[in-house]
Amino acid sequence: MKLINSQLFLCLALYSCFNLLSCSKKTTSVFQNESLPTTIGNSKLSIPIHITTSDLNSMINKLVEKHLSSPMILDNGYRTKIQVQKNITFEANDNKLKYGIPLAIEIFPSAEINSVKADGVILLEMSTILNLLNNKIISKTEYVKHSWIQSPSLKILGLPIPIGPIAEAFINKFKPSLCKTIDENIAKSFDANAIKSKLDAFFANPLFTSDDNIIGLYASPSQFAIGPFSMQQDELIIPVMIDGEAVIAEKKPSDLINNLNFEIQPSYDNISELQIQSRVPMQYIEQLCREGVENQSYGSGLTKITVQKIKLNGYKETLQVRLHTLGAYDGELELSFIPRFNSSKTNST
Numbered sequence: 001m002k003l004i005n006s007q008l009f010l011c012l013a014l015y016s017c018f019n020l021l022s023c024s025k026k027t028t029s030v031f032q033n034e035s036l037p038t039t040i041g042n043s044k045l046s047i048p049i050h051i052t053t054s055d056l057n058s059m060i061n062k063l064v065e066k067h068l069s070s071p072m073i074l075d076n077g078y079r080t081k082i083q084v085q086k087n088i089t090f091e092a093n094d095n096k097l098k099y100g101i102p103l104a105i106e107i108f109p110s111a112e113i114n115s116v117k118a119d120g121v122i123l124l125e126m127s128t129i130l131n132l133l134n135n136k137i138i139s140k141t142e143y144v145k146h147s148w149i150q151s152p153s154l155k156i157l158g159l160p161i162p163i164g165p166i167a168e169a170f171i172n173k174f175k176p177s178l179c180k181t182i183d184e185n186i187a188k189s190f191d192a193n194a195i196k197s198k199l200d201a202f203f204a205n206p207l208f209t210s211d212d213n214i215i216g217l218y219a220s221p222s223q224f225a226i227g228p229f230s231m232q233q234d235e236l237i238i239p240v241m242i243d244g245e246a247v248i249a250e251k252k253p254s255d256l257i258n259n260l261n262f263e264i265q266p267s268y269d270n271i272s273e274l275q276i277q278s279r280v281p282m283q284y285i286e287q288l289c290r291e292g293v294e295n296q297s298y299g300s301g302l303t304k305i306t307v308q309k310i311k312l313n314g315y316k317e318t319l320q321v322r323l324h325t326l327g328a329y330d331g332e333l334e335l336s337f338i339p340r341f342n343s344s345k346t347n348s349t
Contacts, residue, residue, distance in 0.1 A: 061088075125146065126142065226239065282313070
C-alpha cells in the first residue's frame, strides 16, 4: 500500500544526505539510544583562475612605469628615459612565470641636452618564482638577461657613442630595485593573512539556505593550494584547490572549525568532490513531513485512508515512520527506511 507521496520522499532526502544521521547528538529511536558518528567527510573544490595576458600586461606596465617614471641619470652623465611597450610575452611552468618586457629607451648624452638622443628597444627578460614559507606566499623575481630588439645609434660630431656599455649601466642600476618592487606588489596581492581573513568572513555565513531560512549549508576550508602554472592561448591559468568540510545544519556547528593552511602543489587534479554531512534536526524533518502528509487522504471509496498523524524516529542508518491512519485502516502503521543517495541520479531512494 503506497502511503508516502513525493513530498515525504523529499523530506527523507534531507535525512539521508550521504548516509549520515541527521542529528549530531543522541537520537531517540524505537529501539534504543545510540551515540552517532560525527566524522565529516573532506570536500575538494578545484577552480582554475584565468588571467588574460592583457591584464598581465597592464599590471606589469603599471609597476615598471611607476618605477621608471622619472628620467634616470647614470654615473657617466648619460640620461635615460624609459617607456614600456605593450607586447609583453609570458611563459609559465610549475610555480615559475617568465616574461619578456620590451622597453623603449631614449639615451641622451647629458642631462642638459635634449636635442641629441638615441632611440632603441631593449628586451628585458625576467622570472618570478612563487614559494611558501610558514604559511606565507613568497615570490622571488630575478633578472635573466637582456637583448636589443632595435639597436640604437648615436653620433655626436661624427663620432659614434658606445651604446652597449650605457645599456649595461642602465640595466645594472635599475634591475635590483625593479625586482624588489615586483616582489613587494605580489606580496601585497597574495597576502596569506588577508586571504584567510576574507575566507573566514565568507564561510562564517551559510553558502545556501532553505526557503524558510532555517537550515543552511555551512563549510570550513582547511587548505588553500595553488597548482602548477600554465599558459593557454592568451591566458595564464592558475589552478586553485580548496579542501574543507561541509555540513547542513540549523547553525554553523562549533566543531566545524579548521586552521587554514596554504600550499603550492606540483600537480593539479581538475576534479571537485563534495561530501556533506547532514545534521538537520529530526524535528525539522518531521515538521516538513507533517505539512506534506498529515490530513492527506490516499485511495478512494472503501480503500480510502487518511493520515491523521506522523511521527519520525531514527536509529543508525534507519528511519522509522509511524503513521496514525483513519478510514480503511484505523490504527497505526510503522514503516522503516534505509535512505540511500544515488549519485548517478543525484537523488535519494
